[in-house]
Amino acid sequence: MIQMGTKAVKFSILDLSPVPQGSDVRSALDRSLALARHGEALGYERFWMAEHHGMEGIASAATAVALSHIGHGTQSIRIGAGGIMLPNHAPMVIAEQFGTLEALFPGRVDLGLGRAPGSDQRTAQALRRNLNSDANEFPRDVLELQAFLAGDDRLGIQATPGQGTHIPLYILGSSLFGAQLAAALGLPYAFASHFAPQMLDEALSIYRRDFKPSEQLAEPYVMCGFNIFAADSDAEAEYLASSMMQSFVALRSGNPGKMPPPVEGYRESLPPQFQSMLGQIMQGSAIGSPDTVKQAVDRFVERTGADELIISGSIFDQAAREKSYALAAEVRDLAAA
Numbered sequence: 001m002i003q004m005g006t007k008a009v010k011f012s013i014l015d016l017s018p019v020p021q022g023s024d025v026r027s028a029l030d031r032s033l034a035l036a037r038h039g040e041a042l043g044y045e046r047f048w049m050a051e052h053h054g055m056e057g058i059a060s061a062a063t064a065v066a067l068s069h070i071g072h073g074t075q076s077i078r079i080g081a082g083g084i085m086l087p088n089h090a091p092m093v094i095a096e097q098f099g100t101l102e103a104l105f106p107g108r109v110d111l112g113l114g115r116a117p118g119s120d121q122r123t124a125q126a127l128r129r130n131l132n133s134d135a136n137e138f139p140r141d142v143l144e145l146q147a148f149l150a151g152d153d154r155l156g157i158q159a160t161p162g163q164g165t166h167i168p169l170y171i172l173g174s175s176l177f178g179a180q181l182a183a184a185l186g187l188p189y190a191f192a193s194h195f196a197p198q199m200l201d202e203a204l205s206i207y208r209r210d211f212k213p214s215e216q217l218a219e220p221y222v223m224c225g226f227n228i229f230a231a232d233s234d235a236e237a238e239y240l241a242s243s244m245m246q247s248f249v250a251l252r253s254g255n256p257g258k259m260p261p262p263v264e265g266y267r268e269s270l271p272p273q274f275q276s277m278l279g280q281i282m283q284g285s286a287i288g289s290p291d292t293v294k295q296a297v298d299r300f301v302e303r304t305g306a307d308e309l310i311i312s313g314s315i316f317d318q319a320a321r322e323k324s325y326a327l328a329a330e331v332r333d334l335a336a337a
Helices: 025-041 063-072 091-104 121-126 137-150 176-185 200-210 234-252 272-281 290-304 318-336
Strands: 002-004 007-015 046-049 078-085 109-114 169-173 189-191 222-230 285-288 308-312
Touching (some): 007 025, 046 063, 046 109, 063 078, 063 091, 078 091, 078 169, 091 109, 091 137, 137 176, 169 176, 176 189, 176 200, 189 200, 200 290, 222 234, 222 290, 222 318, 234 272, 234 290, 234 318, 285 290, 290 308, 290 318
Parallel strands (some): 007 308, 046 078, 078 109, 109 169, 169 189, 189 222, 222 285, 222 308
Antiparallel strands (some): 002 007
16 A cells, blocks of 8 residues: 555556457456456456446446456455446446346455446447436435445335445546535445546545534545556556557548557657647556656556556566556555555
8 A cells, every 4th residue: 555644545457458459258257357366466456347338348337247257266356347337327237237247256345436437328328328317316316325335125116136335336427517516415436537537635624524424424535546557667558558548530530340469669659639638648657667657656546546546458478468457556655654
């Protein structure tokens, strides 16, 4: 853990289960399990997977099913969604799915909730979403889900499995809306600063200012998404990070696909507008040798006061990916010493 004053900052893993070019979904999910086992051995707090739909480069669309694969192959690391896009689902179904996970892996399950669709409009329609939903629907759905997990008799119906599990909920966001909701409900807040850092400082300020204690949480708890690409040298880390950079550019260009292999000098080869876009997206990133990564992590933690960093790092080569997380853990332990 990184020590900031008297506070130790936890490290966790956010995995989209990326599908590399030349590979398939089964291999991607097995790579995710290998990373979870690796993270467990290195002392990472939790392993989260995210819901995305209609993207051939991401294998975690059926998030609860993918998490069952991770849970069966690990022993102690917490597992969870970072997150479930609740507008895509009936709250009762999510209560049942994560209640089942809690029955299989007791005391290890988290449930992070977002309101972004995680898809385009055509995919959203295929998921049977109501595209005309109003802004108040997400808070109502969160409260309904909480009630199902608590076994609230006022619902008149039970989520089985699910009722009485009190699985900890987290509100995810990249805007002020999520900060306000997490504060009002007294829930932990996870900000997507690993790809949408623009409103980070204001959102955290609002969350901490307006936080109301709840049964789940007595005081504010902030998680921040953060990219780490660590290697023996700055140049090697930049090379490894180019796979994710290519994926970002492809996504913003409307042409997402499987994760490409790294390319030497990729960032410098881009037109200025794409270089600028990457610079904005990747503000919440540390790319380099352990010394470089430590400096970037220290600056980010000092800026945000985060209680926990949930670390993303999509790297084409599995061995390099695992080494990056091992070096990040060394940075964490060095800072805590």
